[in-house]
Amino acid sequence: MAAQMPNGQAALHSLWPDARWNISALFTHDQITFHALAALKERFDCRPAVDAIHGSLPVLWNSGRAARKARPIDPALVKKRLEAFNGVGSGVYYTFSNHLLGQEDLTDEACNRLLDAIDNDTGLNGVIVASDLLFDHIRKEHPALKLTASIIKATVENGKGDVDYYRKQAERFDSVMVHSDDGFNLDLLDQLDREKMEILVNENCVRNCTVREKHYALLASEQRTGGKSQPEGCLMPLTELDGKNLSCNMTDEEFKSVYDMGFRRFKLQGGGDMAWQYLYDFSRYLLEPTLVAPVFFKYIVAVQSAYLARDARAKxxxxxxxxxAKAKQDPPAS
Known part of the structure; x- marks a missing residue:
C-alpha cells in the first residue's frame, strides 16, 4: 500500500524515466500543456523532459493534420508562445510538412514570417519538413533553425523499413521521425542512430495503414484548396472502432522494448485530438501510471473544463x- 504520492523523478513513468519528448500541441493545446507542466512542477516537483512542442497555423506549408480555419497570423500570439516555451527550455517547432510544395510556394509571405519569428539565438527552435525544396530554403535562409525529417517524408519516399533510407536522412537532418509502423520493427531500429531517431508512441492510425500516403496527399492539398482530407477506406479507430484493428499506440511493453534499445527521443501526437484525448495520452505516457497519472488527468481536465466554462460565460x-448597447443606439421601429 502506497504511503504517499510519488514526487520528483519518481512522478515520471518508471519504465522510461529518461525519455525526452517532442509534443504535438502548438497552437492547439499549448496553453493547457504549459499549465500542465507548471502544475507538475508545483504539485509533484516534477518536470518531464519536453525538448520541443510542435504544430502549425493554417498556412500553405502546413500538413500532417487538418488546419481549416484560415485567420490572420497574430504576431503577438506567436511571440507569446515562443517566449513561454523557450523560457522553460523547450523548443518551438513548426510542422511545415507539406510534401507537395513547388518552387513558387517558397515565397509564401505568411510562412516566411513565421520562420522569422522563431529564428532567435536560443538554438532551441526548428521545423519539421517533408519537402527537399523547403529543406534547402530553410537551411539557406535560417541556418540556425533545426530541421527534422517528417514521418510524411518517409512515407511518400518509400522509406518505410529501409535502413539505408533512414541513415541518409540522418546525414542531412538534425533529427528523423521514424515511420509509425517502423516504431514496432525492432530489427530495423537496432540498426539506426539512437541520437537522431525520434519515435512516435501514440499515433491514432491503424498499423500498416493502406491509405496513409493518400491521406497525406489529401491533407497537403487541403492547405491550398480547402478540399476533403479524409480518404476512402480509412480505418482509424477514432472513427471506425471495429474491435479488430490495432492502432499505432504503443503498449507499455512495446515502448519499453524500444527504450531499452537506447532510444530516448519520442514524439507524442495530439494536435488533432480533443483536449481530453490529448491529456489522457500526456498522462499515460509521461507520468507514473498507478498514482500520479490518474489523479493528474482528472485534475487537469477539471481545470480545463473550468477555464472553458469561464471563457464561455465571458463571451x-x-x-x-x-x-x-446596440438596442440603446437604435430607436424602436415606429
Whole structure:
C-alpha cells in the first residue's frame, strides 16, 4: 500500500524515466500543456523532459493534420508562445510538412514570417519538413533553425523499413521521425542512430495503414484548396472502432522494448485530438501510471473544463452587453 504520492523523478513513468519528448500541441493545446507542466512542477516537483512542442497555423506549408480555419497570423500570439516555451527550455517547432510544395510556394509571405519569428539565438527552435525544396530554403535562409525529417517524408519516399533510407536522412537532418509502423520493427531500429531517431508512441492510425500516403496527399492539398482530407477506406479507430484493428499506440511493453534499445527521443501526437484525448495520452505516457497519472488527468481536465466554462460565460456576457448597447443606439421601429 502506497504511503504517499510519488514526487520528483519518481512522478515520471518508471519504465522510461529518461525519455525526452517532442509534443504535438502548438497552437492547439499549448496553453493547457504549459499549465500542465507548471502544475507538475508545483504539485509533484516534477518536470518531464519536453525538448520541443510542435504544430502549425493554417498556412500553405502546413500538413500532417487538418488546419481549416484560415485567420490572420497574430504576431503577438506567436511571440507569446515562443517566449513561454523557450523560457522553460523547450523548443518551438513548426510542422511545415507539406510534401507537395513547388518552387513558387517558397515565397509564401505568411510562412516566411513565421520562420522569422522563431529564428532567435536560443538554438532551441526548428521545423519539421517533408519537402527537399523547403529543406534547402530553410537551411539557406535560417541556418540556425533545426530541421527534422517528417514521418510524411518517409512515407511518400518509400522509406518505410529501409535502413539505408533512414541513415541518409540522418546525414542531412538534425533529427528523423521514424515511420509509425517502423516504431514496432525492432530489427530495423537496432540498426539506426539512437541520437537522431525520434519515435512516435501514440499515433491514432491503424498499423500498416493502406491509405496513409493518400491521406497525406489529401491533407497537403487541403492547405491550398480547402478540399476533403479524409480518404476512402480509412480505418482509424477514432472513427471506425471495429474491435479488430490495432492502432499505432504503443503498449507499455512495446515502448519499453524500444527504450531499452537506447532510444530516448519520442514524439507524442495530439494536435488533432480533443483536449481530453490529448491529456489522457500526456498522462499515460509521461507520468507514473498507478498514482500520479490518474489523479493528474482528472485534475487537469477539471481545470480545463473550468477555464472553458469561464471563457464561455465571458463571451456570453460580452454578447449580451453588445446587444444591449446596440438596442440603446437604435430607436424602436415606429
Amino acid at each position: 456570453l456576457q460580452a454578447a449580451r452587453a453588445a446587444r444591449a
